[in-house]
Each structure stands twice: as C-alpha cells, then as structure tokens.
Amino acid sequence: MRRARVVVIGAGHNGLVCAAYLARAGLDVKVLERRQVIGGAAVTEEIVPGFRASSASYSLSLLRPDIYQELELAKHGLEFYPKDPQLFLPLPDGRHFFLWRDESRSLAEIEGIAPGDADGYRKFNAFWEEAVALLRPAVEATEPPSLDELRAYLAGKGREEVWRYGVAGSAADLVSRFFSSEEMRGAFASQGIIGTARSVYDPGTAWVMAYHYLGGELNGAGGTWAYVRGGMGGVSDSIAGAAREAGAEIWIDSPVGELMVEGGRAAGVVFADGREIPATVVISNLDPKRTFLSLVPGGALDADFLEKVRRFETKGCVLKLNAAISELPNFTSCPGAGPQHRGTIELSFSLEHLDHAFSDAARQGFSTTPFMEVFIQSVTDPNLAPAGKHVLSAFTQYVSTDVAADWEQVKASATESVLALLESLAPGFRESILAMDVLGPPELEEKLGLTDGDIFHGQILPEQSFAERFAYRTPLAGLYLCGSGASPGGGVMGAAGRNAARVVLQDVVDA
Numbered sequence: 232m233r234r235a236r237v238v239v240i241g242a243g244h245n246g247l248v249c250a251a252y253l254a255r256a257g258l259d260v261k262v263l264e265r266r267q268v269i270g271g272a273a274v275t276e277e278i279v280p281g282f283r284a285s286s287a288s289y290s291l292s293l294l295r296p297d298i299y300q301e302l303e304l305a306k307h308g309l310e311f312y313p314k315d316p317q318l319f320l321p322l323p324d325g326r327h328f329f330l331w332r333d334e335s336r337s338l339a340e341i342e343g344i345a346p347g348d349a350d351g352y353r354k355f356n357a358f359w360e361e362a363v364a365l366l367r368p369a370v371e372a373t374e375p376p377s378l379d380e381l382r383a384y385l386a387g388k389g390r391e392e393v394w395r396y397g398v399a400g401s402a403a404d405l406v407s408r409f410f411s412s413e414e415m416r417g418a419f420a421s422q423g424i425i426g427t428a429r430s431v432y433d434p435g436t437a438w439v440m441a442y443h444y445l446g447g448e449l450n451g452a453g454g455t456w457a458y459v460r461g462g463m464g465g466v467s468d469s470i471a472g473a474a475r476e477a478g479a480e481i482w483i484d485s486p487v488g489e490l491m492v493e494g495g496r497a498a499g500v501v502f503a504d505g506r507e508i509p510a511t512v513v514i515s516n517l518d519p520k521r522t523f524l525s526l527v528p529g530g531a532l533d534a535d536f537l538e539k540v541r542r543f544e545t546k547g548c549v550l551k552l553n554a555a556i557s558e559l560p561n562f563t564s565c566p567g568a569g570p571q572h573r574g575t576i577e578l579s580f581s582l583e584h585l586d587h588a589f590s591d592a593a594r595q596g597f598s599t600t601p602f603m604e605v606f607i608q609s610v611t612d613p614n615l616a617p618a619g620k621h622v623l624s625a626f627t628q629y630v631s632t633d634v635a636a637d638w639e640q641v642k643a644s645a646t647e648s649v650l651a652l653l654e655s656l657a658p659g660f661r662e663s664i665l666a667m668d669v670l671g672p673p674e675l676e677e678k679l680g681l682t683d684g685d686i687f688h689g690q691i692l693p694e695q696s697f698a699e700r701f702a703y704r705t706p707l708a709g710l711y712l713c714g715s716g717a718s719p720g721g722g723v724m725g726a727a728g729r730n731a732a733r734v735v736l737q738d739v740v741d742a
C-alpha cells in the first residue's frame with residue numbers, strides 16, 4: 232500500500248512535532264523550511280562569531296511532558312537547566328529580591344521586601360495549582376471548548392473565580408487580590424502582558440498570565456522555567472532528531488510559494504521557484520494570516536472565513552535585544568557575581584511601571600521605562616560564549632509600529648530606553664557591549680515570518696483562545712494548521728503540533 236504523502240510547511244517546533252508523530256505513524260512526511268536553520272522562533276543563532284543566543288524565545292516551561300517522553304527528546308539531546316533563582320528583581324530604589332524554586336526560600340525574600348505578602352504568595356501559588364489543573368484539559372483538547380462552555384464548566388465545579396481571575400479579568404486584578412505591595416504586584420503581573428499589546432489593567436490579561444503558568448512539569452514544579460542546553464534551538468533540534476529517526480525528511484532553504492488546490496482540496500505545494508510537490512495532506516506551521524491570505528490561492532476559501540482571518544488580531548509589541556558582552560553587569564543593588572546572573576532578571580517594578588510602559592508605547596511607539604526580562608544564559612551554559620565573556624538577551628516591551636511612520640527611529644529610541652534602564656541599575660553596562668542585534672516587530676516578521684511580528688502567531692487573549700482560536704482542520708479539505716495560530720496558542724509547547732497530527736491521523740485512517 233502506498234503511504235500517504237504529507238507535506239508540513241515550516242520547521243518551527245510545532246511543525247517538527249507534527250512531522251515526528253506522523254512519521255512514527257508510518258506516513259511519508261516532508262518538512263519544508265524557508266530558512267537555512269530549523270526551529271522558527273525556537274532557535275539558537277550566532278550573533279557574532281563565538282557568541283550564540285536564543286535569538287527569539289528564551290525560556291522553556293510549557294513543553295508538554297508527554298511529547299518529551301513519547302518522542303524521546305532526552306535521547307535526541309534535549310537537556311534543560313531549571314533556573315534557580317527563577318527571578319532576580321532589582322528595584323529602582325536600590326533594593327532587590329529573589330524568587331527561588333523553593334517556595335520557603337522565596338517566602339523569606341518576600342517578607343524582607345513586603346512584610347505581609349508572603350501569605351499572599353502561598354495563596355497565589357495554591358490558586359495557580361488548582362486553576363491550571365482545571366484549565367489544562369481545555370488547552371490540550373483537539374476540540375477545545377467555547378468560552379461559554381469553559382465558563383459553565385468552571386461554574387459547574389464551583390470555581391467561578393478561576394474564570395474571573397484566571398481567564399476573563401485583568402492581570403492587575405489578579406495580583407491585587409493576593410498581594411498588597413506594589414513590588415509583588417509588579418513582579419507577578421508581568422506574565423499577563425508577555426507578547427500582548429495590552430495594558431496590565433485590560434480584561435483578558437489574566438488568561439495570558441494563566442497561559443504562562445500552564446507548564447513547568449518538566450522543571451519539577453508548576454510554572455517554573457528553564458534554560459535549554461545550547462539555547463532554545465536545542466528543543467527544535469531534538470524534535471527534528473526524533474522526526475528524522477522516524478523517517479521524516481526536513482528540507483531547509485525551501486520556501487513554499489503557494490498551495491496547490493485540485494478539485495476543491497489541497498493537493499500539494501509549489502515552491503517559490505515553481506517546483507511542485509504533490510501531497511495527500513498539507514499541514515501549515517505558518518500563522519493563520521500567512522497560511523490563508525498568502526499561501527492559499529484566491530477563490531479556494533469563502534469570504535466569511537477570510538474575513539475571520541483578517542480580523543484575527545496579530546500585533547507585535549516586543550523588542551528583543553541580543554548582545555555579546557565583555558563582562559557581567561554589576562548591579563548596584565546586588566554587586567559582584569552571583570545568583571543575580573543565573574535566573575531571569577525581571578525589571579517589572581509595579582503595576583504603574585507596567586501600565587506606563589504600555590501607555591508610552593501607545594503614544595510614542597516605545598516605553599520610556601520598558602518592562603524587561605533579561606537573561607545571561609552563558610553563566611549557566613558557558614559554551615555559548617568565549618571564555619570570560621557572555622551573551623545577554625533582553626525581552627522588552629512595549630514597542631508599537633502604529634504610531635510613527637519611521638520604524639528605524641522608534642527602534643533607536645526603544646533600544647536607547649532599554650540600554651538606559653540597564654545602565655541605571657548596573658552602571659558600566661553600556662561599555663561592556665561588544666555587539667548587539669535588535670529585533671522589533673518588523674525584523675521578527677522578516678526573519679521568522681511572524682505576521683506583524685506577533686510572537687504568538689496572534690494575540691492569546693481569551694477572545695482568540697480555546698474554540699475561538701483556529702482549528703487544526705481548515706475549511707479547505709486536505710489542509711491543516713499545526714502552529715501557534717491554532718489552539719491552544721503560542722509558546723514552545725508543542726501541543727498544536729501534536730494535536731494536529733492526531734486530527735490528521737483520524738482523517739487519514741477514516742478515509
């Protein structure tokens with residue numbers, strides 16, 4: 232019997248997960264990647280000779296443990312180092328605190344900064360443990376619930392507050408419920424605005440926060456984050472290893488130009504240079520806008536569906552700065568070398584800080600005092616930089632391309648704000664920079680193919696999540712989605728890739 236030919240467009244980690252499962256099920260799988268490097272936004276790249284960085288995504292938590300086990304990713308080289316401390320939080324007034332993997336250690340730190348908030352921290356952790364247990368099945372389902380169904384399900388369990396504080400509400404409301412100090416509110420609320428062009432006070436940012444608590448199992452505790460050995464490309468390379476072992480072919484430098492449609496169904500792909508590959512099933516790892524508005528030829532999809540695609544909100548708000556540095560930053564609040572360089576350096580001082588960062592960008596295109604997650608992975612993983620030197624990356628918000636016509640000018644101002652804030656906390660930082668690569672929404676779009684530079688293939692607010700996100704089956708027979716624009720959404724999680732593979736297998740077996 233001839234094996235069904237499957238083409239996966241794009242070798243992001245989700246495309247690779249999907250390919251690995253389908254190849255293991257015996258299908259003839261080809262993955263076609265536009266770039267010369269696989270991994271999409273889960274990638275390690277050399278920024279200047281000798282310095283390698285996770286140029287886009289930087290921390291691992293969400294990857295589903297069953298994917299790790301079923302695809303034997305450890306055997307294929309995936310290794311990670313849970314961050315400890317998870318966070319180092321220098322404050323502008325010269326104080327600092329740490330959050331460790333060990334809750335009791337964090338409680339002592341919190342007592343030192345915000346007496347009274349330690350109890351809130353315990354309750355906050357307990358809230359997430361329960362909320363995540365309730366929400367995770369909805370995220371992992373191949374047919375996720377609608378928002379109404381989810382709300383009714385939570386109400387049925389007597390847990391309306393998980394709906395209110397963990398899905399529909401704002402990150403600011405959520406943290407204010409548990410913490411009374413601005414330091415703690417700021418420290419935790421930032422997870423509600425990651426990649427999201429909204430203020431921390433906007434409804435739905437609670438769900439963005441919940442999303443960032445969905446993982447952590449591989450790191451030994453819910454919601455915890457890790458470095459990947461060799462950078463985030465290590466995730467993609469290990470999945471690619473599993474896919475190749477199962478027989479999948481992965482072609483780089485192979486940009487797909489268009490989908491072939493015959494008799495009302497997907498019939499293969501056409502490369503940018505005109506070559507064709509016929510296929511029974513085509514799976515797109517591209518975001519929904521790129522898939523349906525660029526790859527699918529006109530007339531193959533109905534107008535209502537295309538309107539839904541156009542309305543799907545994609546918005547870049549992140550500026551990622553990757554730098555080669557000659558020495559570690561010396562923080563005034565915590566001088567010398569030590570744990571302050573090992574975890575994520577979280578510059579998220581208060582709700583007001585985060586809200587101002589948002590309103591600045593809405594007005595002038597960049598935040599005067601940005602929110603940042605900074606990390607120096609080479610401290611934990613010295614192979615990433617020459618001896619004695621380091622790679623530093625800063626994930627920063629907000630930027631906006633809507634305000635000023637001249638992006639280069641906005642980018643220069645945004646970069647300057649990032650450097651100025653780091654310099655104010657660690658004097659001498661600027662002088663340590665040997666080279667720097669800065670990626671804002673236009674660069675993320677050009678380099679990684681992310682529409683509007685949206686890091687999640689589309690905002691992950693509730694109105695674009697669960698059944699409201701795109702399904703794996705598309706209205707065009709034979710065409711499927713397996714990337715972050717499909718449910719459950721973005722992040723290095725692999726769930727969309729695995730769910731898409733499940734759905735394809737159901738259809739191929741039933742056919």
Ligand SMILES: Cc1cc2nc3c(=O)[nH]c(=O)nc-3n(C[C@H](O)[C@H](O)[C@H](O)COP(=O)(O)OP(=O)(O)OC[C@H]3O[C@@H](n4cnc5c(N)ncnc54)[C@H](O)[C@@H]3O)c2cc1C
Nearest residue numbers: 241243244245265271272288289290487680715721722723
């Ligand atoms: C700056 C940044 C920081 C982030 N930080 C984190 C983090 O720390 N932790 C986390 O969990 N998540 C993070 N994310 C989100 C996460 O990285 C993404 O949601 C996830 O990696 C997307 O994976 P994907 O496989 O769905 O799609 P992608 O990674 O976008 O893969 C799509 C692939 O398709 C390819 N492609 C595009 N067009 C074509 C074409 N025409 N032909 C062939 N191939 C094509 C692309 O080159 C790409 O390889 C971050 C993202 C960014 C951008």
